[in-house]
Amino acid sequence: MRLRGSCHCGKIAYSLDEEPPTEAIECNCSICRRKGSLLAAFAPDNFHLETPRDDIAVYTFGKQAIRHQFCKTCGCTPFAEGTGPDGEAMVVLNLRCADNLDPSAIKVTQFDGASL
Ligand SMILES: [Zn+2]
Structure with a gap:
């Protein structure tokens, strides 16, 4: 699946x-x-955007390492793109926007991104 x-x-x-x-x-x-995202990172080659990029707005800040994508219409943030700590390109999904996954069934680990 x-x-x-x-x-x-x-x-x-x-x-x-x-x-x-x-x-x-x-x-x-x-x-x-602020967003309350549940995040998981994947290789960009495995990610397929099935809708036009025209409907996506992009937000960056700080080191500009991550391009935070959000919908121009509804404001949801299904994914981000960027460069991981190892220099590899990555796609980071907000699993709260996944269609066929129950977020409450996921093992969640706290990550101290505020200290980076
Ligand atoms: Zn939308």
């Missing part, structure tokens, strides 16, 4: 060439604590 996700209005939708994850990170950095 491939993981699928979307924003609330459906103008952003994606699929992933991987099974839905069983673990996620909850980060306490300045943006994640």
Whole structure:
């Protein structure tokens, strides 16, 4: 079963060439604590955006390492793109926007992003 996700209005939708994850990170950095995201990172090659980028707005701050994507219509934040600590490109999914996954069934690990 491939993981699928979307924003609330459906103008952003994606699929992933991987099974839905069983673990996620909850980060306490300045943006994640505001959004309440549950995060999991994947290789960009496995991520398929199925909707036009025209409907996506991008927010960056600080080191500009992560491009936080959000829907221009409904404001949801299904994913972000950027560079991981190891220099590799990554896609970070907000699992709260996943369609075929129960966030309450995921093992959540706290991540101290505020200290980076
Ligand atoms: Zn939307």
